[in-house]
Amino acid sequence: MAGTLYLYSFLDEFVLLYPVYALLFSETGLSVAETTSLFVIWSVTGLLLEVPSGALADVLSRRLLLCVGPLLAAAGFALWVIFPSYWVFAAGFVLWGVRGALTSGSLEALVYEELERAGEAERYAGLMGRASSVGLAATASAIGLAIPVFAVGGYPVVGAASVVACLLCSLAALAFPEHRAATAAGDEDDEPGYWAVLKSGLSEARGNRHVSRWLVLSAVAGAIWGALEEYVPYLGKELGTPVAWVPALVLLVWAAATAGGLLAGRAERVAERPFAVMLLAAALALAGGALSGELAGFALIALAFGAFQLADVVADARLQESIDGPSRATVTSVAGLGKEAVTLLVYASYGAASTMAGHGLTFALFAVPYVVVALVWGRKSPRP
Template sequence: MTATLYAYAFLDEFVLLYPVYALLFADTGLSVRQISSLFILWSLTGVLLEIPSGAWADAVSRRLLLWLGPLLGAAGFALWVIFPSYWAFAAGFVLWGARGALGSGALEALVYEELELLGAADRYARVMGRAQAAGQVAVMTAMALAGPVLAAGGYPAVGAASVLACLLCAAAATRFPEHRTPGGEGDHWAATLRSGLAHARHDRSVRGALLLVPAVAAVWGALDEYTPLLVRETGVPDAAVPYLLVLIWAGVTAGSLLSGAAESLGRTGFAALLAASALLLAAGAITGTPAGIALIALAFGGFQLATVLADARLQQRIEDTGRATLTSVAGLGTEAVTIGVYGAYGALGPVLGHGTVFALCAVPYLVTAVLVRAPRRRR
């Protein structure tokens, strides 16, 4: 199963449009406000579909959703390059958001339960960390290839390569093993949703794990969209921006690969990881120099490691019933906080500058570290 998972994770992120789609929008004539509205539409789609898709994954085949999602992504990318316009971009983002929602929850639940069936549930963090590292290597590879492909064939060539990657990703998903039996006719997805949410209401440890995932994953995930602007603000020429972005993604990849070794971190170690990453983020952003980007890379690597560990702790606390549903609840929280970060950044960025806003975004992580480390209240 792990080979299929790593191939799926690589192909899922091997999209040459990723590093250049903002250029496509700008070259089509979209304003910054219009581009921002597309990002918000993308996140809102995830918010609306996250929990229903998770409940659907618990009621039907999870493998079905994992190969259906990339097909929606392929359709969206095709729209972008065949009919480049605001409304085509909006439709593509809706399809892309639906693609993400279908995979979110379903993938984690399938992997955890297949490992559990093999008696290897304790390897979940290590396996998922490596899968995310494969995806991050795909992102860096796509960054390296996007420029030459764009120069050779323009946006149609980049779009065609992206559609092909999505189709190959869907084909890889059909190879996932799934020994779980989907719910029967009486096990409607709405009933599955109610069952999963009831489990969260009655289990305090599950509620805490559900809150921890968006607290760790959302802020740095939103900041990633603004890293090109932060890098440009350091004064480097535009031609050097992709290379510094690759440095940041190398840090993220390292964080994924360290997840297996860090599985044994307790509350104190986890809090220290968040606090150290927050301080690195603030220090790197405030310097305003290319050297500071190395500190940002270390910070993002720490946040990625914390994200994998937070997901692993959530999976360990969920009973078999409603696993994909509750994972999607965590995903919903992440999307909701992400929209808030986009809004705050849009308000503060033009006034304070990118470096200052990045530094301010370290504060929520320091607060989370204090809460994680705080002694648990006794009943």
């Protein structure tokens, strides 16, 4: 199980097109507004399909969905390189969005239930933390490798490498064990089973207080820092960092996030109040580092991002433990929907705030939601 999970996580993020697809759009003649509209199409696709696909993963084979998802991404990447145009790019982003929706929730539910079946559910946080770190390392490797590969073969070779990675990821999914029934309810008719599972999952997400708490933390912890990471180069330039050193700042942040994922297994059993204290300390580190006006402040920002990544993995583990009903993937997809919504909100808010307040102050402002969540978590609450 562990080896398959790590291989799948690596191949899922090892896409050489990531650092150059914006250049492909630009060289095809797309304007900034048109490129932005593609990102909106991508995000909206994920938002619309996140929860419905989660219910699908509770009715059908989760391993099947994990296999199909990368195939859709491979088709989209191939179309981009072979037939570059606005509408082909849009179709590729739709396929990419569907792929994300199919795999989000499916992977977490499959891994947790297989571990639970083997009596090893306590390993979940550690495994998923390491898997997230493997994914971050894969993205960093793809970015580094894309430079020489692009120099040799341009977009066709980079695109072909990305397609091959997706195909291998799809094959890796077939190695996952799965010992659950393919349908949860309504064996004679899949449609009633699907709607029953969807309703059950949404009811648990709304009505189970403990599930709701971890859903909120999962959405906030992972989405805000994940969106802010995109703006690290801008903050570095604002602080006077030479352009040649900006990638080093990005690498520092990624290294800290990777470490946070690796430490998640040890932190999974920490009580809620110490957990809240850690989250509060990380929020203060984020604000302090951003407002310091010094390059050394990035060390604090990196520590904060590592803590937020740790909190994200732990929140997912606690969420899985809190789910009682049969709709595990559906409930997990609600967390994914929350992350997508928060990410869009951060992007929109950052664009408006940074023009008026600068990047340092804007980073600090986004520490506020973490402070609020930490204070709420610090209050005594009943155990499930």
